[in-house]
Amino acid sequence: MIKEVLSIHGFESELIHEIEEIGYLKKVKAGDFVIDLRVQEKVIPFVLDGLLKVYKHKPDGGKVLLYYLEKGETCAMSIACCIDKRSDNIHVIAEDDSQIWMIPNTYLDKWMVKYPSFDRFIFNVYQLRFDELMDTIDSLVFSNLEERLFKYLLNTKQATGSFEIRKTHQQIADELSTSRVVVSRLLKKLELDDKISQHRNCIEIL
Amino acid sequence: MIKEVLSIHGFESELIHEIEEIGYLKKVKAGDFVIDLRVQEKVIPFVLDGLLKVYKHKPDGGKVLLYYLEKGETCAMSIACCIDKRSDNIHVIAEDDSQIWMIPNTYLDKWMVKYPSFDRFIFNVYQLRFDELMDTIDSLVFSNLEERLFKYLLNTKQATGSFEIRKTHQQIADELSTSRVVVSRLLKKLELDDKISQHRNCIEIL
DNA sequence: AGCAATTCGTAACATTTGTTACATGACAAA
DNA sequence: TTTGTCATGTAACAAATGTTACGAATTGCT
Numbered sequence: 001m002i003k004e005v006l007s008i009h010g011f012e013s014e015l016i017h018e019i020e021e022i023g024y025l026k027k028v029k030a031g032d033f034v035i036d037l038r039v040q041e042k043v044i045p046f047v048l049d050g051l052l053k054v055y056k057h058k059p060d061g062g063k064v065l066l067y068y069l070e071k072g073e074t075c076a077m078s079i080a081c082c083i084d085k086r087s088d089n090i091h092v093i094a095e096d097d098s099q100i101w102m103i104p105n106t107y108l109d110k111w112m113v114k115y116p117s118f119d120r121f122i123f124n125v126y127q128l129r130f131d132e133l134m135d136t137i138d139s140l141v142f143s144n145l146e147e148r149l150f151k152y153l154l155n156t157k158q159a160t161g162s163f164e165i166r167k168t169h170q171q172i173a174d175e176l177s178t179s180r181v182v183v184s185r186l187l188k189k190l191e192l193d194d195k196i197s198q199h200r201n202c203i204e205i206l
Numbered sequence: 207m208i209k210e211v212l213s214i215h216g217f218e219s220e221l222i223h224e225i226e227e228i229g230y231l232k233k234v235k236a237g238d239f240v241i242d243l244r245v246q247e248k249v250i251p252f253v254l255d256g257l258l259k260v261y262k263h264k265p266d267g268g269k270v271l272l273y274y275l276e277k278g279e280t281c282a283m284s285i286a287c288c289i290d291k292r293s294d295n296i297h298v299i300a301e302d303d304s305q306i307w308m309i310p311n312t313y314l315d316k317w318m319v320k321y322p323s324f325d326r327f328i329f330n331v332y333q334l335r336f337d338e339l340m341d342t343i344d345s346l347v348f349s350n351l352e353e354r355l356f357k358y359l360l361n362t363k364q365a366t367g368s369f370e371i372r373k374t375h376q377q378i379a380d381e382l383s384t385s386r387v388v389v390s391r392l393l394k395k396l397e398l399d400d401k402i403s404q405h406r407n408c409i410e411i412l
Numbered sequence: 413a414g415c416a417a418t419t420c421g422t423a424a425c426a427t428t429t430g431t432t433a434c435a436t437g438a439c440a441a442a
Numbered sequence: 443t444t445t446g447t448c449a450t451g452t453a454a455c456a457a458a459t460g461t462t463a464c465g466a467a468t469t470g471c472t
Contacts, residue, residue, distance in 0.1 A: 056343060064347045076336070088340065119325065126332045130282070133339045134294065137262060140346040141270045141383050145459070168419065177347050179460060184420060200419070200468065351429070374449060385430060390450060406438060406449065419468075427460070436451075442444085 002101055005048050005072050015115045023103045034092040034100060035075075042105035046074045050098020051159060053175075057089050065152075065175040067132045068095065068159035076129035079108065079122060095160075145178065146186045150195065152176060157205050165203045208307055211254050211278050221321045229309045240298040240306060241281075248311035252280045256304020257365060259381075263295050271358075271381040273338045274301065274365035282335035285314065285328060301366075351384065352392045356401065358382060363411050371409045 002023075006016050023046070028034055034045055034052055045052065047069050054075055057063035069075055069092070077090045111118040139148045152175065156165050173183045187203065190196045197204045208229075212222045229252070234240055240251055240258055251258065253275050260281055263269035275281055275298070283296045317324040345354045358381065362371050379389045393409065396402045403410045 056340065056347070058344075058348050062348055064343075066343075089344075113322075116319075123329070123332075126329075126336070130332070130336070130339075133336075133343065134262065136343060137270075137272075137339065137346065138295075140343065141262070142264050142268055170419080180420090181422090181461075182459065184422085185459095188421075198420090350427095376449080386450090387431075387452090388429065390452085391429095394451075404450090413472105415470100415472085417468105417470085419466100421464105421466080423463090423465105425461080425463105428458080430457070431455080433453090433455105434451105435453100436449100438447100438449075440445100440447085442446100 001048055001099070005046075005101075008072050009117065009121050011117050011121070012115055015111065015118055018107075018111070019101070019103065022107055023101045026100045026102050028094040028098050028100065030094055030096050032094045034094055034098075036091045044074055044079060044103045044105060044108065045069070045092060046101040046103060047071050048099040048101055050100075051095040052098060052100070053093050053095050055091050055093065055175075057091060059089070062177055063091075063174065064177040066090075066136065067129065068155070070159060073128075074125055076125050079125065145176070145182065146189060149176065149183065149186050150190060153196065153203065153205055163205045165205070166201055167203070168201060207254055207305070211252070211307075214278050215323065215327050217323050217327070218321055221317065221324055224313075224317070225307070225309065228313055229307045232306045232308050234300040234304050234306065236300055236302050238300045240300055240304075242297045250280055250285060250309045250311060250314065251275070251298060252307040252309060253277050254305040254307055256306075257301040258304060258306070259299050259301050261297050261299065261381075263297060265295070268383055269297075269380065270383040272296075272342060273335065274361070276365060279334075280331055282331050285331065351382070351388065352395060355382060355389065355392050356396060359402065359409065359411055369411045371411070372407055373409070374407060 002020055003016060006019060011019070025048075026034070026045075028050075035043065049071055051071075052069040052075075054066045054069060054077055055063045056066055066077070075092060077088065108122075112122060113119075139151055143151070149172070152172070153165060156167075157163060169183045169187065170180045172187075173180045176183070187196065187198060191198055194206060196206060208226055209222060212225060217225070231254075232240070232251075234256075241249065255277055257277075258275040258281075260272045260275060260283055261269045262272055272283070281298060283294065314328075318328060319325075345357055349357070355378070358378070359371060362373075363369060375389045375393065376386045378393075379386045382389070393402065393404060397404055401412060403412060
């Protein structure tokens with residue numbers, strides 16, 4: 001499983017071997033905390049299977065979904081935090097049951113120097129997340145909530161690979177950092193516009 | 207001038223030499239376009255002197271300030287765009303009269319492979335801008351306009367090194383992607399709270 | 413069936429932000 | 443000084459978003 005996922009990135013076999021040696025497997029259930037960068041030890045999560053969510057949050061409890069982490073991906077936030085030794089207000093939660101290969105941060109620097117493929121990989125991770133953050137900013141500045149909500153639904157469809165999104169209005173409100181009532185109101189509007197259809201605990205994208 | 211600025215980053219002397227050979231100086235006046243990533247050729251701007259602003263904008267004309275570029279800094283957006291060959295909706299405008307060393311994008315990849323210090327430098331640029339984008343998202347999601355405006359003023363004070371901000375309400379509105387009337391309203395509020403004092407074309411931070 | 417908990421719909425209202433219109437004051441050029 | 447332009451203040455209103463409250467529908471459990 002690990003070999004298969006790692007080989008996608010064209011890592012040297014020696015690097016793959018090291019990653020196998022040094023990392024460890026973590027299995028989580030949907031909804032579990034994977035990493036809380038405030039308190040836990042610094043590790044890089046490497047998604048072997050499942051789906052994770054990366055949030056930015058405030059001390060007081062408010063939070064907003066930044067992006068999904070799919071199979072084979074890893075988290076630029078974690079890397080940024082590890083390298084800077086900063087404790088940013090980021091946490092990672094499992095969206096589905098997932099398997100994650102955890103790599104202690106102390107090996108990052110070494111591997112970047114030692115393995116060109118790893119250096120390249122980290123660079124690409126930054127590129128990818130940079131793009132996503134730019135899209136996020138775009139939505140936040142230039143879109144109203146209705147558009148932002150719809151983009152969120154499309155994004156979730158993309159990440160889960162399903163036209164049916166099994167979430168409550170409250171959960172969606174949490175991910176967009178707004179209130180349940182507002183989400184209900186806007187979803188109703190989207191439904192009237194025939195962009196979605198709603199069932200209990202489930203939104204279908206048309 | 208170039209040598210002095212480049213040496214801050216601990217570049218190898220051979221790299222400095224290459225940068226001197228291949229780049230070229232561009233002088234701009236306050237308000238000038240430095241780069242429009244939609245149309246112009248791909249280059250990396252390296253600020254020798256002055257102050258630049260990096261915007262994200264929409265096709266229809268709306269725009270928002272992402273961050274300032276100070277002396278010795280360069281732009282992660284430009285790099286991301288160059289490497290991806292993407293045309294992101296980014297442009298760079300001079301805040302003050304500035305001198306910029308322009309480096310054609312074709313040398314980026316080469317130098318990253320050839321010079322460890324350059325690879326490291328690019329990596330650090332990403333780190334730095336990542337942080338700024340995270341702060342921007344933080345403000346957009348968790349703050350109201352008044353807070354966002356005040357943070358903007360503090361940020362500008364930081365970048366310019368002056369307690370006096372010589373901008374009109376309209377200019378500020380453009381950078382925050384809102385309207386002049388709203389900015390006037392909120393600045394009045396900040397003035398009543400003794401956080402700033404206002405003069406014509408000038409806001410003083412207290 | 414009866415009950416409790418969850419989910420969703422909706423109304424009524426408050427607050428924030430955006431828009432339009434116009435008045436006032438400052439400044440510079442003639 | 444006079445005139446015209448620009449920057450700011452402010453009112454009145456519109457639209458978007460947030461909040462509180464409550465009722466109806468669904469689900470799961472006993």
